[in-house]
Amino acid sequence: MARPLPPLLLLALGLAAAAKSPYQQVLQHSRLRGRQHGPNVCAVQKLIGTNRKYFTNCKQWYQRKICGKSTVISYECCPGYEKVPGEKGCPAALPLSNIYETLGVVGSATTQLYSDRSNLRPEIEGPGSFTIFAPSNEAWASLSAETLDSLVSNVNIELLNALRYHMVDKRVLTDDLKHGTTLNSMYQNLPIQIHHYPNGIVTVNCARLLKADHHATNGVVHVIDKVIATTTNTIQQIIETEDSLETLRTAVAASDLSSLLESEGQYTLLAPTNEAFEKIPRETLNRILGDPEALRDLLNHHILKSAMCAEAIIAGLTMETLEGTTLDVGCSGEELTLNGRPIIANKDVLATNGVVHFVNELLIPDSAKTVFELAQESEVSKSTDLFRQAGLSSHLTGSERVTLLAPVNNVFKDGLPVIDSNMRNLLLNHIVKDQLSSKYLYHGQKLQTLGDKELRVFVYRNNLCIENACIAAHDKRGRFGTLFSVDKMLTPPTGSVMDVLKADHRFSTLVAAIQSAGLTENLNRPGTFTVFAPTNEAFQAMPQGELNKLLGNAKELANILKFHVADEILVSGAVNALVRLKSMQGDKLEVSMKNNIIHINKEPVAESDIMATNGVIYAVNSVLQPQASRPQERGDEPADPALEIFKQASALSKVSQRNPRLAPVYSRILARMKENSG
Numbered sequence: 001m002a003r004p005l006p007p008l009l010l011l012a013l014g015l016a017a018a019a020k021s022p023y024q025q026v027l028q029h030s031r032l033r034g035r036q037h038g039p040n041v042c043a044v045q046k047l048i049g050t051n052r053k054y055f056t057n058c059k060q061w062y063q064r065k066i067c068g069k070s071t072v073i074s075y076e077c078c079p080g081y082e083k084v085p086g087e088k089g090c091p092a093a094l095p096l097s098n099i100y101e102t103l104g105v106v107g108s109a110t111t112q113l114y115s116d117r118s119n120l121r122p123e124i125e126g127p128g129s130f131t132i133f134a135p136s137n138e139a140w141a142s143l144s145a146e147t148l149d150s151l152v153s154n155v156n157i158e159l160l161n162a163l164r165y166h167m168v169d170k171r172v173l174t175d176d177l178k179h180g181t182t183l184n185s186m187y188q189n190l191p192i193q194i195h196h197y198p199n200g201i202v203t204v205n206c207a208r209l210l211k212a213d214h215h216a217t218n219g220v221v222h223v224i225d226k227v228i229a230t231t232t233n234t235i236q237q238i239i240e241t242e243d244s245l246e247t248l249r250t251a252v253a254a255s256d257l258s259s260l261l262e263s264e265g266q267y268t269l270l271a272p273t274n275e276a277f278e279k280i281p282r283e284t285l286n287r288i289l290g291d292p293e294a295l296r297d298l299l300n301h302h303i304l305k306s307a308m309c310a311e312a313i314i315a316g317l318t319m320e321t322l323e324g325t326t327l328d329v330g331c332s333g334e335e336l337t338l339n340g341r342p343i344i345a346n347k348d349v350l351a352t353n354g355v356v357h358f359v360n361e362l363l364i365p366d367s368a369k370t371v372f373e374l375a376q377e378s379e380v381s382k383s384t385d386l387f388r389q390a391g392l393s394s395h396l397t398g399s400e401r402v403t404l405l406a407p408v409n410n411v412f413k414d415g416l417p418v419i420d421s422n423m424r425n426l427l428l429n430h431i432v433k434d435q436l437s438s439k440y441l442y443h444g445q446k447l448q449t450l451g452d453k454e455l456r457v458f459v460y461r462n463n464l465c466i467e468n469a470c471i472a473a474h475d476k477r478g479r480f481g482t483l484f485s486v487d488k489m490l491t492p493p494t495g496s497v498m499d500v501l502k503a504d505h506r507f508s509t510l511v512a513a514i515q516s517a518g519l520t521e522n523l524n525r526p527g528t529f530t531v532f533a534p535t536n537e538a539f540q541a542m543p544q545g546e547l548n549k550l551l552g553n554a555k556e557l558a559n560i561l562k563f564h565v566a567d568e569i570l571v572s573g574a575v576n577a578l579v580r581l582k583s584m585q586g587d588k589l590e591v592s593m594k595n596n597i598i599h600i601n602k603e604p605v606a607e608s609d610i611m612a613t614n615g616v617i618y619a620v621n622s623v624l625q626p627q628a629s630r631p632q633e634r635g636d637e638p639a640d641p642a643l644e645i646f647k648q649a650s651a652l653s654k655v656s657q658r659n660p661r662l663a664p665v666y667s668r669i670l671a672r673m674k675e676n677s678g
């Protein structure tokens with residue numbers, strides 16, 4: 001009886017089995033999808049209208065698209081197997097023969113023919129261990145007539161050398177084709193570049209492996225989709241020799257990037273052509289070319305950290321640039337796209353240290369833009385019109401370190417406000433001194449504006465707000481300034497809670513009540529209050545007897561008023577689900593959002609975010625009542641020593657005194673104030 005394997009050995013075997021290359025993983029998935037059709041059948045996605053086929057991974061299987069184009073599923077023998085008449089699937093292994101014979105079996109008869117003509121046949125029929133990356137029949141047919149003629153007209157030299165460049169003098173399977181490595185070819189040991197991508201695609205000098213790992217008695221055959229050519233130039237040398245990259249050549253020299261682009265490595269250069277530079281406004285281009293830091297960021301934004309061949313892109317993916325930003329690289333049919341735009345004019349120009357794709361549009365990163373340019377390209381473009389009309393563009397286009405708080409376009413759906421001195425001052429308070437990053441803002445932080453106002457930062461669970469305006473999108477950091485897109489126009493505070501209430505005639509009854517209850521000093525002092533302020537209309541809605549009783553009992557009045565005040569600032573942008581605040585009276589206040597209207601204890605708020613230096617005010621058209629009423633105190637006894645404040649209380653609002661319902665109440669309040677002073 002066989003002894004069981006030790007657990008550690010079992011684990012090692014399991015890990016080895018799991019560590020398959022991306023190509024083998026995709027091939028295994030294709031086998032699983034095809035097994036219902038018999039043994040060794042692979043499901044293959046074929047691009048409709050072409051002969052292009054791909055082994056499928058799970059995501060592609062369900063999407064049924066390659067480069068946005070529809071595919072159909074076909075079932076064919078997996079590599080190394082063939083059909084047997086009358087039997088299901090592909091039960092038979094291909095006969096094992098030499099490389100020359102295998103070329104004819106795997107769909108590379110043209111390579112077989114040219115091997116014969118160039119006298120390579122004896123070598124690949126004889127003993128040895130070779131790997132050949134054999135161009136498919138279609139690959140040879142796609143060569144220009146001039147190129148093909150130059151090869152076949154000199155079969156003993158040009159064609160033989162070309163074929164030997166497709167060969168390696170050892171057996172190399174797909175598991176050995178590691179990403180970013182090179183193999184020495186059998187033509188002057190010139191390197192062949194290998195890339196093995198996470199999506200299972202393997203490229204050889206940017207030619208895709210179509211049929212891989214076909215074993216022969218003297219090596220391995222891989223069928224590829226292009227005839228590959230030798231390359232001896234670095235990326236820098238390509239820039240120096242291409243006439244269409246003259247402007248890029250000047251920019252690279254000015255930015256000291258030449259040494260990087262001629263060094264060893266595997267980069268992708270998205271090379272902007274002269275045409276791409278010409279499309280940029282001259283003023284913008286001159287600004288960037290004259291700013292070494294912006295120029296370096298611009299060029300690094302065009303360099304990807306790894307070599308990306310066009311054939312490896314079959315769906316959208318995000319790639320990191322040397323600048324530290326990302327680009328969305330994708331494809332649409334035969335065209336490559338960058339950030340969704342088909343701007344690649346020439347692809348897969350191979351270099352010894354990577355690959356070059358020529359682009360006909362300049363990709364300017366945020367870090368090389370002015371704040372004004374950032375705003376024009378964002379969902380705050382209407383704000384830029386407003387700042388321009390107000391004559392504030394100079395703060396957003398120069399080298400001044402600022403942060404712009406720009407309301408999103410939806411704020412101005414009814415049109416832009418008229419520019420006057422007040423609006424210009426308000427807009428100045430949307431420009432913060434210093435270039436900020438939202439991730440470094442903290443609760444309670446104070447920010448200084450160009451309008452000499454001080455703005456507060458509020459950090460909530462679901463939002464980050466500056467005064468009443470909350471950040472609506474990720475900030476964009478430009479060369480000298482940062483753009484914060486905010487959800488509303490900012491309203492900087494103009495005074496304390498009491499100052500704001502006194503200045504608004506809607507709250508004259510509340511002001512008198514606060515003074516009567518001795519709470520004036522509390523709401524004037526520095527603090528962080530949220531006040532749900534009943535309007536005159538709210539008091540008028542109370543039954544006359546209940547109103548008289550409330551205003552006639554100082555302690556009960558103070559108790560009710562404290563129930564309208566929380567000792568923390570909550571702006572409307574922080575209210576998503578239910579938020580509970582502890583009132584100064586002790587009971588909880590429930591703040592919620594319904595149909596884009598703030599509700600307090602289920603009562604709708606008439607106006608939100610009236611900002612004060614020590615808090616925020618919400619206007620409410622009802623007087624809120626605590627859940628459990630407190631015991632009533634005698635009306636002729638002061639509820640709090642702070643009733644001494646009556647002596648210094650402000651004059652009552654004449655507007656409210658003229659109200660026939662409230663006039664008797666004010667008369668009694670005045671009488672009590674005189675008695676206390678006597």
